[in-house]
Amino acid sequence: MFECIPRHVGVIMDGNGRWAQLRGLPRVEGHKRGAERTKDIIRAANEIGIGYLTLYAFSLENWQRPEEEVFSLMDLLKKYLIYEIKELLEEGIGFRAIGDLERLPADVQVLLRKSEEMTAGSPGLVVVLALSYGGRNEIIRAVRKVVELGLRPEDIDEDTFVNLLDTRGMPPVDLVIRTSGEKRLSNFLLWQAAYGELYFTDTLWPDFTKEEFLFAIQDFQRRERRFGAVMP
Ligand code: FPP
DSSP states (O other): OOOOSEEEEEOOOOOOHHHOOOOOOOOHHHHHHHHHHHHHHHHHHHTTSOOOOOOEEGGGGGGGGGGGHHHHHHHHHHIIIIIHHHHHHHHEEEEEEEEOOOOOOOOHHHHHHHHHHTTTTTTOOEEEEEEEOOOOHHHHHHHHHHTTEEEEGGGHHHHHHHHTTTTTTSSOOEEEEETTTTSSHHHHHTTTTTOOEEEOSSSOOGGOOOOHHHHHHHHHTSSSOOOOOOOO
16 A cells, blocks of 8 residues: 555645535535645645645636635634644644645735744655646736746746646655545646546545545556556
C-alpha cells in the first residue's frame, strides 16, 4: 500500500449542494459537512506520505453563485483558516493557496498569507487550497508575467514556464480525484494534470471517507503510467 505513493494529488470536492438538497437542508450545510471531510482526507494524505494535496475549494466560476452562498463559503473558509490551521501546524502540515487571490475579500487574503507564513517549512504534507482558481486564468497570469519580465522567446521553455505558475516548486499532479459522478476537469490544474491519472466516483464529497480515499490511491498504484512512451 505504501509503495508508489503519488507525490501530488488534486481533489475536485464536488456534490456538497446535492448532499444537502437530498436531506432537505440548505446548500451551506453541505459545504460545512464538506469542510469537515477535508480534515479526514488531509490527515490520511499526511499519514501515507503524500507530498501535496490540492483541494479545489472555490473556482473562478463559483463567483457566479448567489451572493448568499458565496458569502457563506467565504465565512466557512475564514473559520477554517482560523481554527484548523493551528491543528495542521501541530501535525507538521504546511499550507499554500493558489488562484486569483486578489479577487478574494481583503480579510481572507490576510488570513491566507498568515497561514502560509505560519506553516512555511513544515515537514509534512502541504495542503494547497485552490481559491478563486481557474486553470486557464492561471496560465494567462503566467503569460502576463512573461511579458512583464521582458523574457525573450528563446528564454521560454517548460521549466521556466512552470516557475511562473501558482504551483511553482510543486511536482506535477499524479492523480486527480473527482467526487459526485461528474467526469470532467472543470478548469482544474490544466497544466499540472497533463499526465495525471483520473479517478471518478459517484460518492458525494460529504460522504467521501478516508477508506475511499485510500481505495483511490490503491487504484492509482495499479495504473501503468507510460507518459506517452512504450514500456520496455
Ligand atoms: C462543490 O459542491 C463544492 C464547492 C463549490 C466548494 C467546496 C468547498 C468545500 C468542500 C468546503 C469549504 C472547504 C474549505 C477547505 C473551507 P457543489 O456546491 O458544486 O455541489 P453540487 O454540484 O451538488 O451543487
